[in-house]
């Protein structure tokens with residue numbers, strides 16, 4: 001039963017991935033060896049960036065980004081409520097204060113007009129903005145970096161959905177505009193290492209600190225003897241293993257091909273759903289190439305006089321396990337308790353949450369399975 005169920009996303013592991021892992025398992029070291037260096041060098045090449053540090057998860061990448069910038073309890077950090085909980089938690093790990101700015105419905109990203117109003121009127125100094133390339137569609141990076149310079153804050157790109165996306169034809173856009181870029185290699189992301197993540201930057205100071213922090217901040221002491229280490233700052237064990245890194249390198253070599261396959265799936269959905277009233281296909285920003293980590297379909301259940309839970313259960317009964325991305329962060333009990341948020345504080349994200357359904361998109365989704373999904377949706381919508 002479980003195996004038959006089609007998820008909204010699915011990792012893509014082939015023989016070459018298995019071979020890469022198997023080969024690395026015969027190396028003399030299983031962590032902190034040459035596969036890590038190779039994966040980092042491949043990421044640097046892909047992003048045309050100076051530095052990359054791979055870590056144990058995308059959450060660890062955000063945590064280290066926040067730590068490297070020295071956020072503390074007096075700092076205010078802006079992000080969007082429409083993201084995975086890890087984005088905002090990275091602010092809380094440092095005891096800093098999150099400020100949410102609602103999304104806009106043009107591209108599902110942080111609303112830049114509302115952001116600028118906040119930056120203009122806030123009596124609190126905003127230390128950083130974490131912008132999320134939701135679903136795999138790049139944000140308006142030119143204007144974000146213009147605001148970062150004008151109001152002097154650091155810009156983090158939570159790029160966990162968008163590895164392989166292009167902005168004005170460039171897939172290395174993120175490191176061009178943001179001070180720090182974070183990646184996740186969770187199985188359902190565009191490439192996977194099982195669990196894993198990375199921080200990519202052109203800033204040596206940030207890189208150097210992160211590189212130490214991921215390994216307990218251990219560094220060579222003055223003696224320079226390899227067995228004599230020094231620690232100046234509280235660090236973590238956020239290391240990735242060698243076999244995960246070898247899988248990462250192999251996956252990265254295929255990512256453009258895998259995204260092309262997702263693009264074809266998205267194109268077919270778009271053709272079917274773009275003309276249906278009260279249904280919205282995912283927007284693609286002008287001059288951008290969508291990486292389709294997910295395909296968020298908006299269904300105005302109210303106007304269609306339909307019920308979202310009924311739809312999710314209907315599909316589950318038919319062996320499709322759809323998902324919702326995301327319950328807005330300000331509506332979680334933890335955030336309400338800590339910051340007194342009310343559900344209606346960010347109405348656009350809330351409306352989005354009520355209407356969004358992530359439908360199956362992954363490179364090996366079979367044509368007849370996609371057709372079956374489309375037919376079922378027509379049936380559910382009574383079209």
Ligand SMILES: Cc1ncc(COP(=O)(O)O)c(C=O)c1O
Pocket residue numbers: 057058059060083084086087132158160161183184185186195196197
């Ligand atoms: C936008 C975003 N940020 C951060 C993360 C955290 O990544 P990980 O699951 O690898 O810790 C995710 C993963 O789901 C994500 O979607």
